[in-house]
Amino acid sequence: MAKEITNRSDDYSLWYxxxxxxxxxxxxxxxxxxxxxxxxxxxxxxxxxxxxxxKFKETGHVNAYFPLFIPKSFLSKEAEHVDGFxxxxxxVTHHRLMNNPNGTGVVVDPDxxxxxxxxxxxxxxxxxxxxxxxxxxxxxxxxxLINQWANVVxxxxxxxPFLRTAEFLWQEGHTxxxxxxxxxxxxxxxxxxxxxxxxxxxxxxxxxxxxxANERFAGAVDTFTIEALMQDGKxxxxxxxxxxxxxxxxxxxxxxxxKENKEAYVWATSWGVSTRLVGGLIMxxxxxxxxxxxxxxxxxxxxxxxxxxxxxxxxxxxxxIARELRDLGIRVKIDDNDQKRPGFKFAExxxxxxxxxxxxxxxxxxxxxxxxxxxxTKEKQSVPQAGIANYVKDLLEEIQSNLLxxxxxxxTEKTSSVDTLDEFKEVLExxxxxxxxxxxxxxxxxxxxxxxxxxxxxxxxxxxxxEAGKCIYSGNPSKGRVVFAKSY
Amino acid sequence: MAKEITNRSDDYSLWYxxxxxxxxxxxxxxxxxxxxxxxxxxxxxxxxxxxxxxKFKETGHVNAYFPLFIPKSFLSKEAEHVDGFxxxxxxVTHHRLMNNPNGTGVVVDPDxxxxxxxxxxxxxxxxxxxxxxxxxxxxxxxxxLINQWANVVxxxxxxxPFLRTAEFLWQEGHTxxxxxxxxxxxxxxxxxxxxxxxxxxxxxxxxxxxxxANERFAGAVDTFTIEALMQDGKxxxxxxxxxxxxxxxxxxxxxxxxKENKEAYVWATSWGVSTRLVGGLIMxxxxxxxxxxxxxxxxxxxxxxxxxxxxxxxxxxxxxIARELRDLGIRVKIDDNDQKRPGFKFAExxxxxxxxxxxxxxxxxxxxxxxxxxxxTKEKQSVPQAGIANYVKDLLEEIQSNLLxxxxxxxTEKTSSVDTLDEFKEVLExxxxxxxxxxxxxxxxxxxxxxxxxxxxxxxxxxxxxEAGKCIYSGNPSKGRVVFAKSY
Numbered sequence: 001m002a003k004e005i006t007n008r009s010d011d012y013s014l015w016y017x018x019x020x021x022x023x024x025x026x027x028x029x030x031x032x033x034x035x036x037x038x039x040x041x042x043x044x045x046x047x048x049x050x051x052x053x054x055k056f057k058e059t060g061h062v063n064a065y066f067p068l069f070i071p072k073s074f075l076s077k078e079a080e081h082v083d084g085f086x087x088x089x090x091x092v093t094h095h096r097l098m099n100n101p102n103g104t105g106v107v108v109d110p111d112x113x114x115x116x117x118x119x120x121x122x123x124x125x126x127x128x129x130x131x132x133x134x135x136x137x138x139x140x141x142x143x144x145l146i147n148q149w150a151n152v153v154x155x156x157x158x159x160x161p162f163l164r165t166a167e168f169l170w171q172e173g174h175t176x177x178x179x180x181x182x183x184x185x186x187x188x189x190x191x192x193x194x195x196x197x198x199x200x201x202x203x204x205x206x207x208x209x210x211x212x213a214n215e216r217f218a219g220a221v222d223t224f225t226i227e228a229l230m231q232d233g234k235x236x237x238x239x240x241x242x243x244x245x246x247x248x249x250x251x252x253x254x255x256x257x258x259k260e261n262k263e264a265y266v267w268a269t270s271w272g273v274s275t276r277l278v279g280g281l282i283m284x285x286x287x288x289x290x291x292x293x294x295x296x297x298x299x300x301x302x303x304x305x306x307x308x309x310x311x312x313x314x315x316x317x318x319x320x321i322a323r324e325l326r327d328l329g330i331r332v333k334i335d336d337n338d339q340k341r342p343g344f345k346f347a348e349x350x351x352x353x354x355x356x357x358x359x360x361x362x363x364x365x366x367x368x369x370x371x372x373x374x375x376x377t378k379e380k381q382s383v384p385q386a387g388i389a390n391y392v393k394d395l396l397e398e399i400q401s402n403l404l405x406x407x408x409x410x411x412t413e414k415t416s417s418v419d420t421l422d423e424f425k426e427v428l429e430x431x432x433x434x435x436x437x438x439x440x441x442x443x444x445x446x447x448x449x450x451x452x453x454x455x456x457x458x459x460x461x462x463x464x465x466x467e468a469g470k471c472i473y474s475g476n477p478s479k480g481r482v483v484f485a486k487s488y
Numbered sequence: 489m490a491k492e493i494t495n496r497s498d499d500y501s502l503w504y505x506x507x508x509x510x511x512x513x514x515x516x517x518x519x520x521x522x523x524x525x526x527x528x529x530x531x532x533x534x535x536x537x538x539x540x541x542x543k544f545k546e547t548g549h550v551n552a553y554f555p556l557f558i559p560k561s562f563l564s565k566e567a568e569h570v571d572g573f574x575x576x577x578x579x580v581t582h583h584r585l586m587n588n589p590n591g592t593g594v595v596v597d598p599d600x601x602x603x604x605x606x607x608x609x610x611x612x613x614x615x616x617x618x619x620x621x622x623x624x625x626x627x628x629x630x631x632x633l634i635n636q637w638a639n640v641v642x643x644x645x646x647x648x649p650f651l652r653t654a655e656f657l658w659q660e661g662h663t664x665x666x667x668x669x670x671x672x673x674x675x676x677x678x679x680x681x682x683x684x685x686x687x688x689x690x691x692x693x694x695x696x697x698x699x700x701a702n703e704r705f706a707g708a709v710d711t712f713t714i715e716a717l718m719q720d721g722k723x724x725x726x727x728x729x730x731x732x733x734x735x736x737x738x739x740x741x742x743x744x745x746x747k748e749n750k751e752a753y754v755w756a757t758s759w760g761v762s763t764r765l766v767g768g769l770i771m772x773x774x775x776x777x778x779x780x781x782x783x784x785x786x787x788x789x790x791x792x793x794x795x796x797x798x799x800x801x802x803x804x805x806x807x808x809i810a811r812e813l814r815d816l817g818i819r820v821k822i823d824d825n826d827q828k829r830p831g832f833k834f835a836e837x838x839x840x841x842x843x844x845x846x847x848x849x850x851x852x853x854x855x856x857x858x859x860x861x862x863x864x865t866k867e868k869q870s871v872p873q874a875g876i877a878n879y880v881k882d883l884l885e886e887i888q889s890n891l892l893x894x895x896x897x898x899x900t901e902k903t904s905s906v907d908t909l910d911e912f913k914e915v916l917e918x919x920x921x922x923x924x925x926x927x928x929x930x931x932x933x934x935x936x937x938x939x940x941x942x943x944x945x946x947x948x949x950x951x952x953x954x955e956a957g958k959c960i961y962s963g964n965p966s967k968g969r970v971v972f973a974k975s976y
Contacts, residue, residue, distance in 0.1 A: 030562070030618055031606065034555035039634065042552045064530045067522035068608070068639055068655050069578070072585070074518070076593040090557070091582040091596050092608065095643040096575060097560070105564040108579050108605055117596055118519065120556070120580070120608070130518055140827065146527060151556055151639065155583040167556050339628065 004351065007288045012232040017161070019282055023291040023352050026161040033159040033166030037275070040352065041162075043299035044278055045169065049149065051201055051296075052171065052273065055193050061145040061173060066127050068151075069118035074126040078251040081125065084218020088155035090120040090166075120153040125219065125244070125270055128174045129252040136176055136266055139258050143186070144176040162279030163236075163488050170274035176266045178256065180245075183267035184222070187243040190271045191224040194239040202277065203294040203403035204228050204284045205411055206238060207434065207483055209459025214443050217270075221245035227458040227483065229411045230283040233432020235458045235485035238280050241271035279488075285376075285403050291353030292375055294403050295396040300333040302392060303354045305345050307361035310336040314360055317385070321358065321370065324389035330396065350375065355399050356392055376402055417481065421452070421472045424484070428453055434485050438478035440471035449473050449484070458483045492839065495776045500720040505649070507770055511779040511840050514649040521647040521654030525763070528840065529650075531787035532766055533657065537637065539689055539784075540659065540761065543681050549633040549661060554615050556639075557606035562614040566739040569613065572706020576643035578608040578654075608641040613707065613732070613758055616662045617740040624664055624754055627746050631674070632664040640762075650767030651724075651976050658762035664754045666744065668733070671755035672710075675731040678759045679712040682727040690765065691782040691891035692716050692772045693899055694726060695922065695971055697947025702931050705758075709733035715946040715971065717899045718771040721920020723946045723973035726768050729759035767976075773864075773891050779841030780863055782891050783884040788821040790880060791842045793833050795849035798824040805873070806848055809858065812877035818884065838863065843887050844880055864890055905969065909940070909960045912972070916941055922973050926966035928959035937961050937972070946971045 005018035020026050025041030037045065053063075069092065076082045096112030099105075121127065128146075135141060153167045173190060177183040191208060198206045206226035216223040220242035228236045249255070249265040257263050285292040295301050302325055306314040315336065322332045333354070335345050342359065349357050359371040370388060373380045376399050383391055414433025418424045427435055439445060439457065449472070450456050460482045469478045493506035508514050513529030525533065541551075557580065564570045584600030587593075609615065616634075623629060641655045661678060665671040679696060686694045694714035704711040708730035716724045737743070737753040745751050773780040783789050790813055794802040803824065810820045821842070823833055830847065837845050847859040858876055861868045864887050871879055902921025906912045915923055927933060927945065937960070938944050948970045957966045 027619065027622070029555045030559055030615065031555045031557045034557060036555065036619055037553040039550035039552045043550065046551065062527035062531065063534065064527045065525040065657065067517045067519045067524065068641065069519045069522060071518055072596075073593060075585070082594060087586075088584055090580045090606070091585065091600075092578045093581045093596065094579040095577070097563070097577060097579065097607070098575075105561060106570060108560075108581065112579075118578070119585070127518065131515065131524055134515070153556065169553065 005288065005290060008231060013160075015288070016279075016283060019286055019291050020161045025278070025282070025291075031166075033156055035159075035161045035165050037169075040299060041278060044281065044293070044297055045275055047297045047299065048197075048201070048277055049171075052193075052197060053149075055197065056147050056171075056173065059189065059193065061147045061175075063148065064146050065148055065150070066124050066131065068121055070121050070124070070127045072117045072119055074130060075119060077126060078219045078247055080247070081219035081251075085122045085154075088157070089122050090153045090155060092118040092120065121150070122152055122154045123270075123272075124148065124150070124152075124172055125174065125248050126252070129248040129254060129268070132174075132176055132266070133252055133254045136254055136256050139178050139256055142176055142178045142256060142266065143182060145173075145186075146175065147171055147173040160279070162275055162282070164276070168275045170272050172270060172272040175269045176249075176254070177269070178258065178264075178267070180267050183245075183269050184243050187222070187224055187241045187269040187271065190241040190269070191226070194226050194241065194271075194273060197273075198226055198228065198238055198277075199404060201294070201296045202281050202284070203296075203400060203407060204238070204280055205404065205408045207459060207461055209461040209464070209483065211240075211459060212443070212446055212457045212482070214446055215456060217242045219244060219247050220270075221247070225459050227434075227485070228280050228284065229414060229434060229485070230280070230488070231410070232283075233414055233486070235434065235487040236276070236280045236283070237458070237487065238277060239271070239273040242269060244268035244270060284407050286353065289378075290351035292403070293353035293355060295355045295400045298353065298355050299331065300352075300354050301331045301396055302356045302358060303333045303335055303349050304358045304360065305335050305342055305349075307342045307359050307364075309338050311362075314362065314365060317365060318360055321360075321385065321388055325392060328389050328393050330389075330393065346373075356395060358388075358392075374399055376406075419469070419472070421449075424449075424455075424472050425453055428455055428486065432486060434458070434483050436481040437472045437484055438469035438480070439482050440474050440476040440478050442474070442476075445471055445473040445476075455484045455486050458485050458487065493776065493778060496719060501648075503776070504767075504771060507774055507779050508649045513766070513770070513779075519654075521644055523647075523649045523653050525657075528787060529766060532769065532781070532785055533763055535785045535787065536685075536689070536765055537659075540681075540685060541637075543685065544635050544659075544661065547677065547681065549635045549663075551636065552634050553636055553638070554612050554619065556609055558609050558612070558615045560605045560607055562618060563607060565614060566707045566735055568735070569707035569739075573610045573642075576645070577610050578641045578643060580606040580608065609638070610640055610642045611758075611760075612636065612638070612640075612660055613662065613736050614740070617736040617742060617756070620662075620664055620754070621740055621742045624742055624744050627666050627744055630664055630666045630744060630754065631670060633661075633674075634663065635659055635661040648767070650763055650770070652764070656763045658760050660758060660760045663757045664737075664742070665757070666746065666752075666755070668755050671733075671757050672731050675710070675712055675729045675757040675759065678729040678757070679714070682714050682729065682759075682761060685761075686714055686716065686726055686765075687892060689782070689784045690769050690772070691784075691888055691895060692726070692768060693892065693896045695947060695949055697949040697952070697971065699728075699947060700931070700934055700945045700970070702934055703945060705730045707732060707735050708758075709735070713947050715922075715973070716768050716772065717902060717922060717973070718768070718976070719898070720771075721902055721974070723922065723975040724764070724768045724771070725946070725975065726765060727759075727761040730757060732756035732758060772895050774841065777866075778839035780891070781841035781843060783843045783888050786841065786843050787819065788840075788842050789819045789884055790844045790846060791821045791823055791837050792846045792848065793823050793830055793837075795830045795847050795852075797826050799850075802848055802850065802853060805853060809846065809848075809873065809876055813880060816877050816881050818877075818881065834861075844883060846876075846880075862887055864894075907957070907960070909937075912937075912943075912960050913941055916943055916974065920974065922946070922971050924969040925960045925972055926957035926968070927970050928962050928964040928966050930962070930964075933959055933961040933964075943972045943974050946973050946975065
């Protein structure tokens, strides 16, 4: 079979696009910058959603749904927010089409112009805080812990499937609190939920930290981020949780009366992860043969292939083994297609990243064994059929932790500590990855480093170590190292 | 406590709006015709989604996601579809805002006009069939059984929460088949899935049937519908499943090569239910005290209220009973708020339609009993604590079937058979409901009856009985009775 995808070392970007396409994750659409999420890609997102939703509910949040559209004037109400979001967005100006007077097709009805244009939400702080004004009167109404699963649109110029698309799917949490401390604790708690999900479900290690002022969400007082490292040495911002202070409460006049019956502005957070996570998942684990998926998020954790074809006596045993696996809660696919040869199927499931493949032929049947192939290491082994379900269950756990360990080792290898700008540039060019370096804390130095190197401060890490040093750009005193990288 | 909602008999429409508002289901938004679905209302929709999604997957469907936007020209490609959907819709004409040159707020950037306008999807047949052209080459690619959970926008002039809103949430299934028979079987199978869900989960009896030509989906060859009866005697179209013939395949040139290697157009279905179901659920069961919910869809199936307040010795038993209930898979809420009196709480849960309320006071504790109140009949009973979990489990099942039986009895009472137009008008005015009457099968007679009475043919029922008669409008021969009603 011809090699279907480009090697990472030849063209990383093309490799990524090849995997998205050949593994059946997403497709281009007729609408600029918008992708179609194909069933296999969507099933990964569904698994992510289910687990995140469970975590949000477990921590006291409920789901709701707010309108897709935002009145244009709302975007201007929060001074910084408008600069961040009232730019490239989809603007609805009319509400009717009519038959073209020339007889062909339809045209916009000029009489159906909206009084005020509507923006397709790029994020929902404004419409939600405009609603919260009616919902919050007293301290008894707080905290308000709401999440929304929704589509949002940002008119990006350069798009890539999952990583950056004009429309994407996400969840956005929007919470309201009586005190500053409570709001900060909420933003930090969600920050931990995201990190836990990334590491323990996606097997994608992340650095947790706070964004510098330049990189904060437009309208936030503090932005907490999880930063993952992709195989090309670039960082991916995988999720953010914002402490919004009272900015939106003031912009939308949301006050509550406290126990002493005094009025005060409400404190806010917002936080989100998106289908971008699917892009991160692909780039963290996959190899030159195709997609590699951690078992916890794989749509099919095990595929069973009858060899050379679905003969009745083989299928009987296949069904029996599938039942045993399913009884342990394992997601199993049986490929009983009789039009395709086993070799073709093996290549297909390798491409699709199914963690474990079981092959059962006549000789296996006679010997009471089954062939077990794992996707992560590509090892194959003949294993007794007796006890196979528990064997596979353990193997799935081993694959899950192997993927995390491998990604952690890669990150360790690609994390450097440097002390001068020259060294910084040299490391960035030669190996990329995360670079720990001293910074004087000013926006000016940060901007200059970005201009000179294209790298940005990914975060001031949670495990920031106080250490006197000199800023690699200005030479001014620094209190410790922050995390730099080029990024998506 | 003051009566919070209007009686049905005084103002049915106001009663409905009161319940939506007071039970915390939805709220108005700042955007014309768009509602905010509040957490309690959204939890009902989540329960509906979970069950429907399970049923779709069980019948071989997978989920995917297609773009929110549809290029304007796509709508014109299917001749009937354009008349139905290229009318009142949200039109995106620009992709950028800019600071207002006069210094206040933002305005649309005139330089950012799109070459071709984009329509916010009112339904997705066009964008999906444009995609299917690339996905379907051979009979091996069929059937394609895809569903999408999404938001859609139709610029409705008169809106009501859940029943008719500019933006709503729904699922839309879009399937592709090699043969006409297979496509019809799919549309009918989903029709049955919808009816089963309505009756056995929503406890909302429905009439299954086919739409007349006038009432079909724009672009469909046949539309199958489920029609429910609301308490004001009006019908609610609760879900539709369409056999689309080859209309969209021809409009978007979707062909496959069959086993003989000959090319043929693909056969299609589409089908959907929406947040309108929440409106139907409210109107089917609720009463003058508030919302009434069937246990299978209630966010909280049981609420436990400590009386007179959450004292430690009472809470210990409350927690124990809650655990027993949860072990049986029952959704339980404990109301341990010590700021509200029990009477206030009772009224609140009555308003919110929680199926079973348990009250536990000191005397109950001493006597090893607990007070059980059911929302549907408002009966209260003192029940031994021993075995309470199984007692409640059985009670929830009884409530579920009682609600269905009550709704069925109501429908039977409100279903009439008439033979003349005068009788038709008389019954429509005096009691409303479903009216079975003879019709000659022509669009003309159907339109005239609608003009004269405001009633439409809801469907030609699946259990249509062949019976010679005369059309109530034209007097021409009819082969049997069809179902008329005024509708939402």
